[in-house]
Each structure stands twice: as structure tokens, then as C-alpha cells.
Amino acid sequence: MASQEAVVLEKKELIQIESRPIPEIKNPHDVKIQIKATGICGSDVHYFTQGSIGDFVVKSPLVLGHESAGVVVEVGDAVSSVKVGDRVAVEPGVPSRYSKETMSGHYNLCPHMAFAATPPYDGTLVKYYLSPEDFVYKLADHISFEEGAVVEPLSVAVHANRLANTAFGQAVLVLGAGPVGLLAGAVAKAFGATDVVFVDIFESKLEKAKQFGATRTVLFKPDSDENDLVSLVTKSLGGLHPDVVFECSGAEKCIRAAVKSVKRGGTFVQVGMGKDNINFPINEFSQKEATFKGCFRYYEGDFDDAVKLLSTGKVNVKPLITKVFPFEQAVEAYKHNVEHAKDVTKTIITGPQ
Known part of the structure; x- marks a missing residue:
């Protein structure tokens, strides 16, 4: 053979x-x-x-x-x-x-x-x-x-946005500006999000985010408190909370900040992989009646949509x-x-x- x-x-x-x-x-x-x-x-x-x-x-x-x-x-x-x-x-x-x-x-x-x-x-x-x-x-x-x-990682980003029902006029927060985070923000912008806020610990990644739909960026120091991050995010949005949060870092502090950041009735999609068990602010999440969705790869239609976003120039x-x-x-x-x-x-x- x-x-x-x-x-x-x-x-x-x-x-x-x-x-x-x-x-x-x-x-x-x-x-x-x-x-x-x-x-x-x-x-x-x-x-x-x-x-x-x-x-x-x-x-x-x-x-x-x-x-x-x-x-x-x-x-x-x-x-x-x-x-x-x-x-x-x-x-x-x-x-x-x-x-x-x-x-x-x-x-x-x-x-x-x-x-x-x-x-x-x-x-x-x-x-x-x-x-x-x-x-x-x-x-x-x-x-x-x-x-x-x-196209493969882009399909993950499409899947996350479809899970979140990202729509025109929404404010979206992306925690973690790695490859999938960058693509999630770019797809959110292509789906009509008006504000896309990226958070990362590296300035270089936030600079990159400006090429992927970022309307605002937030530099978060690793030794800072999660509440400080929430304040920075809401301040960047003029005091408002994001409609959709994509947590793409997997870091416990960012996951907790995501819960505290998402608006009442908003949607939180966990994209990043982290520790098996974390300290999760369940009471705050429940009181907000937020929707939590796990995100695993992609399903029917996601690859098709990713190819179309690429071929039409909606996502570069x-x-x-x-x-x-x-x-x-x-x-x-x-x-x-x-x-x-x-x-x-x-x-x-x-x-x-």
C-alpha cells in the first residue's frame, strides 16, 4: 500500500x-x-x-x-x-x-x-x-x-452566536481575545451587534481585536478584582450591561465577571474551556433570570454560514x-x-x- x-x-x-x-x-x-x-x-x-x-x-x-x-x-x-x-x-x-x-x-x-x-x-x-x-x-x-x-474555528464562533441569538442593536461582551474570541466578536458584528467589547490581559491581543469588530476594548490586569472588571465593562458601555456575553478564556475570574456583567434577562455563552469545577455566583445569575448556554463545537448549518461569511467578506x-x-x-x-x-x-x- x-x-x-x-x-x-x-x-x-x-x-x-x-x-x-x-x-x-x-x-x-x-x-x-x-x-x-x-x-x-x-x-x-x-x-x-x-x-x-x-x-x-x-x-x-x-x-x-x-x-x-x-x-x-x-x-x-x-x-x-x-x-x-x-x-x-x-x-x-x-x-x-x-x-x-x-x-x-x-x-x-x-x-x-x-x-x-x-x-x-x-x-x-x-x-x-x-x-x-x-x-x-x-x-x-x-x-x-x-x-x-x-473555517473550522470560525464555525465555533458562528455556533456561539447562533446559540446567543445575536441580533441587530445588541451590545456584546467577549472575554478573551484568542482566536475563537476574536472570531466570536467578528461574527457578532456581522450579525448586527452595535457594540462589541473585548477584554483581555494583553494589549497586543486587544489591538488585534480592533480588526475583528471591536468597538471598545478593556485591558484587565490579572491581579485585579473581578468587580473592577465589571465596572470597566459597564463604564465602557456608558453604564449599561451587555445583552450577550461570550466567555472565551475559561478563567474562573472571567466567568464570575461574565455573570456579574450580563444584563438582566441577558444571555451568557460559555465558549472557553477551563477547570472542571469553579466558584460560580449562582444567586446573582438566578436573580437576573439570565440564560446560560454551553457551547461545544458546531452543528447543522454552522459550517455553511462560516463559509458564506468568509466568501462575502462579512468576516475577514x-x-x-x-x-x-x-x-x-x-x-x-x-x-x-x-x-x-x-x-x-x-x-x-x-x-x-
């Missing part, structure tokens, strides 16, 4: 480029994609540095990568939605076709989800990758493969990309993300050629 190179996490803190078999189409609805660009996600870095995320533990070598775009090079006999030569973004999680969650459209909650680069499923940092035809999305010719690789992801490495330097790319975490927004690995 022919082989290809793959970026493999052997174990915690050890990534190597190894050979893996080139997959063959066996399902008539599958397509083979030549991967052209892959983004490094925080989860990939976490597996690299920690070896696990919650219950997902790297017990055997794992091919990394799940934010990818490429070109269709082969299609199964029953494929009708794409053809050879199409440029596509790849949705990396395929659920069971028979679960109640999938049938309801909430396939992100399917207990049988096979998600790329999540143990035990290999990821997309290879030359050729197989995907069902309904989990690839055509890209407009003017969208680069690097931008196409950002180019400023998100801070560094590009060739496939041959994938190990260096991961080390770069770890060593320059403060300055990295989105690193892209191109190829392999």
Missing part, C-alpha cells in the same frame, strides 16, 4: 513526521482531499504539552490537525455535491448517522462522534484525507487555502493568521506556538506538497 507523511504526536511533548498509509475510498459517498493548509488549534497544543484533554487521553500515536482545507482529488461513485478539482474546507467531526442527536441536527452532541485528532481518531495533517461528501464545503476561488483552514480572517510554516517544519510550528503563546493568534501549516 502506498504511504504518505503524517505529523504524529507519539506521546506528550514528542511530535514526529512519520509514514502512514494513503487512504482508499471504500464508501461511495467519500471524497479524497489533498490537504493544502491546516491550522494549529489550542487543543492540538494541549495534547502536545499535556497528553490529554479531560477524558480524551493520547494512549497511542495520534495524527494531529483538524482545521484544514484542500483540493478534491478523487470521489466515490455516489458523490454528487463536489467534483475533482474543487477547493474545499473540511469539517473534521463525523457523527453516527443514526443517533437521536444527529437526527435532531445537534450532531455535535452525538456520543459516537469521530472527531479528527481527538483520541483515538487520527487528524488531517497528512497529504491525503478521506471525508464524507456532506462534510466538505466548497470554497470560493478568491479564498486562500490558509483562510479556508480557519486574514489578520488572524500570524505565522505560516511548511509541512516539513510542523514540529517547529508546534514548538513556536508553545514558546510564543502571547504573540501567536493562528499558526498555519501548509502542504505537504
Whole structure:
């Protein structure tokens, strides 16, 4: 069987480029994609540095990568939605076709989800990758493969905004100006939010936020009190409280500040991952009759919307990309993300050629 190179996490803190078999189409609805660009996600870095995320533990070598775009090079006999030569973004999680969650459209909650680069499923940092035809999305010719690789995190931001029912005229607060936080704010602005306030501990990230829909920014010092943060947020909004809060940092202090910041009857969407257990101001939340929503990946329609936002220019992801490495330097790319975490927004690995 022919082989290809793959970026493999052997174990915690050890990534190597190894050979893996080139997959063959066996399902008539599958397509083979030549991967052209892959983004490094925080989860990939976490597996690299920690070896696990919650219950997902790297017990055997794992091919990394799940934010990818490429070109269709082969299609199964029953494929009708794409053809050879199409440029596509790849949705990396395929659920069971028979679960109640999938049938309801909430396939992100399917207990049988096979998600790329999540143990035990290999990821997309290879030359050729197989995907069902309904989990690839055509890209407009003017969208680069690097931008196409950002469709995956953009879909998370779309999902968060759909959960929040973000609408015209609203004030939105984003806590944490990392990649998903920046995109959540950009999507909120595209959905019609009038005010988008970003909060972060790094001035450089807040400067970046100005390219992603920020109308106001708040620099929060890590040693400051959460009540100080609430005061800064409401002051920035002229004494008002935000209609929607996206908590994208996972930090306990920010989660508590989010509860205290959201307006009465407002919506709080938890996007960031943090500690399993935190001190949560439940009484204040209840008295506000606020709505709390967890946010996990994306479901029906989110990838489509992300591609449309990108192709129409409603969201520009180019400023998100801070560094590009060739496939041959994938190990260096991961080390770069770890060593320059403060300055990295989105690193892209191109190829392999």
C-alpha cells in the first residue's frame, strides 16, 4: 500500500513526521482531499504539552490537525455535491448517522462522534484525507487555502452566536481575545451587534481585536478584582450591561465577571474551556433570570454560514493568521506556538506538497 507523511504526536511533548498509509475510498459517498493548509488549534497544543484533554487521553500515536482545507482529488461513485478539482474546507467531526442527536441536527452532541485528532481518531495533517461528501464545503476561488483552514474555528464562533441569538442593536461582551474570541466578536458584528467589547490581559491581543469588530476594548490586569472588571465593562458601555456575553478564556475570574456583567434577562455563552469545577455566583445569575448556554463545537448549518461569511467578506480572517510554516517544519510550528503563546493568534501549516 502506498504511504504518505503524517505529523504524529507519539506521546506528550514528542511530535514526529512519520509514514502512514494513503487512504482508499471504500464508501461511495467519500471524497479524497489533498490537504493544502491546516491550522494549529489550542487543543492540538494541549495534547502536545499535556497528553490529554479531560477524558480524551493520547494512549497511542495520534495524527494531529483538524482545521484544514484542500483540493478534491478523487470521489466515490455516489458523490454528487463536489467534483475533482474543487477547493474545499473540511469539517473534521463525523457523527453516527443514526443517533437521536444527529437526527435532531445537534450532531455535535452525538456520543459516537469521530472527531479528527481527538483520541483515538487520527487528524488531517497528512497529504491525503478521506471525508464524507456532506462534510466538505466548497470554497470560493478568491479564498486562500490558509483562510479556508480557519473555517473550522470560525464555525465555533458562528455556533456561539447562533446559540446567543445575536441580533441587530445588541451590545456584546467577549472575554478573551484568542482566536475563537476574536472570531466570536467578528461574527457578532456581522450579525448586527452595535457594540462589541473585548477584554483581555494583553494589549497586543486587544489591538488585534480592533480588526475583528471591536468597538471598545478593556485591558484587565490579572491581579485585579473581578468587580473592577465589571465596572470597566459597564463604564465602557456608558453604564449599561451587555445583552450577550461570550466567555472565551475559561478563567474562573472571567466567568464570575461574565455573570456579574450580563444584563438582566441577558444571555451568557460559555465558549472557553477551563477547570472542571469553579466558584460560580449562582444567586446573582438566578436573580437576573439570565440564560446560560454551553457551547461545544458546531452543528447543522454552522459550517455553511462560516463559509458564506468568509466568501462575502462579512468576516475577514486574514489578520488572524500570524505565522505560516511548511509541512516539513510542523514540529517547529508546534514548538513556536508553545514558546510564543502571547504573540501567536493562528499558526498555519501548509502542504505537504
